[in-house]
Amino acid sequence: MEDALEIEAGLPLDDHRPIVRHNLHDAIVGRxxxxxxxxxxxxxxxxxxxxxxxxxxxxxxxxxxxxxxxxSEGLIELSPGRGAIVRKFSPKDVRDALTVLGALEALAGRLACEAATEADIREIRAMHDRMLELYARRDRLSYFKLNQAIHSAMLRISRNDALADVHGVLQARLKRIRYIGNEGPDKWAGAVEDHEAMMTALESRDGDALANALSRHMKRTWERVKDAL
Structure with missing residues (x-):
């Protein structure tokens, strides 16, 4: 039962501990x-x-x-001759996807500032503050999962399901790439600074500022990851 709670909370687990969660499929996929x-x-x-x-x-x-x-998420390739292969993305693949993500998130930011309730904004503020706590503890994987959840929440509060669906596909595909964007203290600090700007814009309901912050974040993500590809 402890494993189930940790997986659902998005906390890292020892890779060699057996899974005992009731929803086995989700647990295996997540691990x-x-x-x-x-x-x-x-x-x-x-x-x-x-x-x-x-x-x-x-x-x-x-x-x-x-x-x-x-x-189906684009993280694995299934080959009749070789079985399952972890997908490898070219630099162009990554840059193209980040460009599209930046445009999607910019649109979502504008919509969110119009459509979000005060409760929505308070929820994302609580997630942001928790993310900063994880950053202070240098709990990188838990930080990253919450970071990605904040991006997904931005899409959710835009109240545009089609936009959120398209965004979700690309976000899932680029998890490894965006994770390496936090390697090194300067890169990680830069990513946190980007999120601070996003939060300020959201709480001010400044759609243009939030759109610019989200788009700029994706451009900076490319700068942080390109040398590792």
Whole structure:
């Protein structure tokens, strides 16, 4: 039961502890996604189903279903000859996706400033403050998950489901790439500074300022990750 609570809270787990969560599919998907995000399963590497299943304490059937789901997110490629491969993105793939994400989030920022309730804004402020606590503790994976949840929440409070759906696909695909954008104290501090600007604009309901902050954040994300690709 402890594992279930930790997974649902988005906290990092020892990769070799068995999964006991009731919703096994979500638990396996979440654990493998974390392993890809952290680079435990490197880009371009083949996923050895036997070893991975043993480490996670699950059989091949739910493991394969999880890999299929991650393939639908664009994190895994399924090859008839080689099995599951962790997808490797070219620099152009990443820059193109970040450009689109920046445009989507800029639009969402404008819409959010018009449509969000005061309760919505307070919720994101609470998430932001919790993220800063994780940053202060240098709890990188938990920080990153909450960071991504804040971006998703921005889309949710825009009240545009089509926009949120398209954004969700690209955001899921770029988790590993955006995670490495926090490598090194200067890059991580820069990302936090970007989020401070976003929060200020949202609380002021300044749609243009929030749109500019979100778009600028994606451009800076590219600058932070390009040398690692």
């Amino acid at each position: 493998i996604r974390d392993m890809i995000t952290e680079g435990v399963l490197p880009a371009g590497s083949r996923v050895h189903e036997g070893n991975l299943g043993r480490d996670l304490g699950v059989s091949r059937t739910p493991l394969r279903e999880a890999l299929k789901y991650l393939a």
